[in-house]
Amino acid sequence: MKLRSACVPLLLLALLAGQHGGSRVRLARLDRWVKAAFQYVKLSLCRRVSLPDGECSRLAHLRLSGVVVYVSESGPEQVLAILPDSQSTGSPAAASDEPGANRELFPGASAHDAVLVLDPSPEESFGHPVVLFYLDFNVTKKKCGHMDGVYLEECLTLALKTRCQNQLKRRRSRSDRMAGRTRFRRSALSRGGRVERSSGLCEIHFLPLVVGVGDSNRTQRLRCVHPEFARCPQPLPLTRPSVPISSCELNKNTRRCHQQPLATHLSCRLYQTCDHAVLLSGWQEQITYQRHVQNLLVFYRMLRNNGFHKDHIKTFFAGNGQVAKEAEGMYPATEKEVIRNHISYICRKQHCADTLVLYLNSPTRNDGTMLLWDRNNNGIADLKERYTVGELLADLAGCRASRVLLFVEQSYTSVLSKRLRSSLKHLNVVLLNGLPWVDTAQFWASLPPSHCLIDHLSKSAVMPRVDDAAASLLNVTLAGAPCNSTPPLTEAEMRKEYMGCQNLPTALWHQGRRKPDDSMRN
Structure with a gap:
């Protein structure tokens, strides 16, 4: 031919x-x-x-x-x-005709x-x-x-x-409309008869x-x-650890892993409140690209520019051997319990965090579940490799930080948004989800320490709707300083009184200390 x-x-x-x-x-x-x-x-x-x-x-x-x-x-x-x-x-192919399907694996x-x-x-x-x-x-x-x-x-x-899962939800949407439940479900039904004709x-x-x-x-x-088609994504150069991942777990660290365990209990000090951040990204080598590392570095630098101390920025990215040298405090996203315990510990400790920032850049299922690193390389997101919306909300429930800001750069954020709007346990949590045409990390990269969050948000082409409660939480700088003080705060005053960490009076520190620290996780 x-x-x-x-x-x-x-x-x-x-x-x-x-x-x-x-x-x-x-x-x-x-x-x-x-x-x-x-x-x-x-x-x-x-x-x-x-x-x-x-x-x-x-x-x-x-x-x-x-x-x-x-x-x-x-x-x-x-x-x-x-x-x-x-x-x-x-597919409609008869899988039973394939004797070598390796169903055990x-x-x-x-x-x-x-x-x-x-x-x-x-x-x-x-x-x-x-x-x-x-x-x-x-x-x-x-x-x-x-x-x-x-x-x-x-x-x-x-x-x-x-x-x-979402197909089954759409099938139920007709009864939901008759019950007059939510506009979201009604709009899902109104997208046409094609849903009804679907094969399921x-x-x-x-x-x-x-x-x-x-x-x-x-x-x-x-x-x-690549030829004739769109350019292939730039993969991230990956290096294999010298020992198996199972030997490099954060709670079983060896000298060969060159990775220090995460000492979460050292994050909160007596008589001190600080700004904290958790950055999360990565699932599998095939879809881990240079831009994911760039997103993390851009967001990390923005946090540092806004006064976040490097010891209080924890980054969970990919597996072992994929660490960006510029970002300190980086750990593999292989240990779900370590990630959850760190977030919930920061939230449970009284006065530990003033501003708590979460930057989420992981692949997500259509129910909003984030995928952590495929540590056993079986291609399937096992229970220990997925972080559900429910688990994230449980870790943030009743968080004692002054404000919790979720910067989300991933698909299907509507599930998380809907759950937050209907929750009474997350009144200090604001979701700043990226619009489809907005690169979240790049958009917030230019945020100066003195700039009000809601003013910066208004720079987007189409500003997302913000209710009164969220507006009050966003009417401050990232470090929690007032936006419209008269006279304006000097840079020295910003750094001393709001950015990074501040010492608290003994009387203020002991307010509310009778409450059990773990009561908010339930």
């Missing part, structure tokens, strides 16, 4: 991949797969998946140059696609010859919807039709989750871990291909 000259870079890419990863995906075949999958996304996806009308309109006008394309490397064995937010993905996964993923929103945080396809060779055209696939000499089938399956929000059947090392075989 004579190939178009525009496709030559893909051929070179395939040859190079063959030298390093054993890929034998031929250019013409890959080109055929991508073009067919792209047309499916534009013309047929919204008939299979209940996406909002605005998203369907955007996909209909999407260009291939705006899509990041991933494909699995071919090998002598079939592959499995494992998703973090579900232990089961499937990856329950519920079915084996296929190749996996193709199109990411139509590469600038958004995961998990946003991505489109995953399976490819099966040696399948007849008739059988491919029975599988609801597209026949291309190979059979291309759309992968969908077989369990979908729903979209995939993460890149899968694609491994060969029987590969106990769980080597990721999904690779990004």
Whole structure:
């Protein structure tokens, strides 16, 4: 077959991949797969998946140059696609026909010859919807039709989750509307009859871990291909620890790990109140990019510029071996209990924190659950690797800080927002979620120490609605200083009276000390 000259870079890419990863995906075949999958996304996806009308309109006008394309490397064995937010993905293919599905290692996964993923929103945080396809060779055209696939000499089938939480919620929305519960649910129903016609399956929000059947090392075989498509994200250079992660846990530190344990109990000192911050980011090597480190560093520098002491900024990022040297106080995001205990300890201690800042930049499921680092590299978000909205709210309930500011740069923040609005235990918590077109870390990077939070927020193109309670909490600087004092506070007064740490009078310190410190966690 004579190939178009525009496709030559893909051929070179395939040859190079063959030298390093054993890929034998031929250019013409890959080109055929991508073009067919792209047309499916534009013309047929919204008939299979209940996406909002605005998203369907955007996909209909999407260009291939705006899509990041991933494909699995071919090998002598079939592959499995494992998703973090579900232990089961499937296409209409009969998984029971695959004797080598390795169900002991990856329950519920079915084996296929190749996996193709199109990411139509590469600038958004995961998990946003991505489109995953399976490819099966040696399948007849008739059988491919029975599988609801597209026949291309190979059979291309759309992968969908077989369990979908938000789909079930939309099914219940009709009764919710009759009960007159919330505007949110009514608007979800009003997006059209497409939800009613949906088959009950729903979209995939993460890149899968694609491994060969029987590969106990769980080597990721999904690779990004660049020519003709959107530019591949810049991956973060990762270094492997010299000892297994299980030996490098924060509560089992060894000299070889070069990582000091987090001494949370030293964060709160007698007769002193301070500004504290927790930064959280990272899930898996495949979706950990240079921009995630840059976001952390930008936000870290902003906090330091606003008087936060380096000892009171704790960063939980990725796994072992991915530490940015510029940010001190960095720990791997592998220990959920360490993260939760640190946040809740700061909140429980009387007078410990004046301003408590949380910057959240982790991938999220559609129920708002944050994914921590995949420490066992099985591609599935186990209980110890996910931080739910309920757990975060429990850790912040009744927080004794003067104000808790949540700077959120991730998907599906509406779940957290809704829970906060209806809670009486989080009256001093304000959610500053990033708008889809606003880079949260970059937006707040220019915040000067003397600038009022609500004034800086008003600089956004469309200022989010802020109620009176939130406005009062934001009508201060990040360090809690008044915005409109007369005469204005000098820089020396700001640093002495508000920024960083302040000593408290003994009488004030002992106010309320009779309350048990752990009462707010319940």
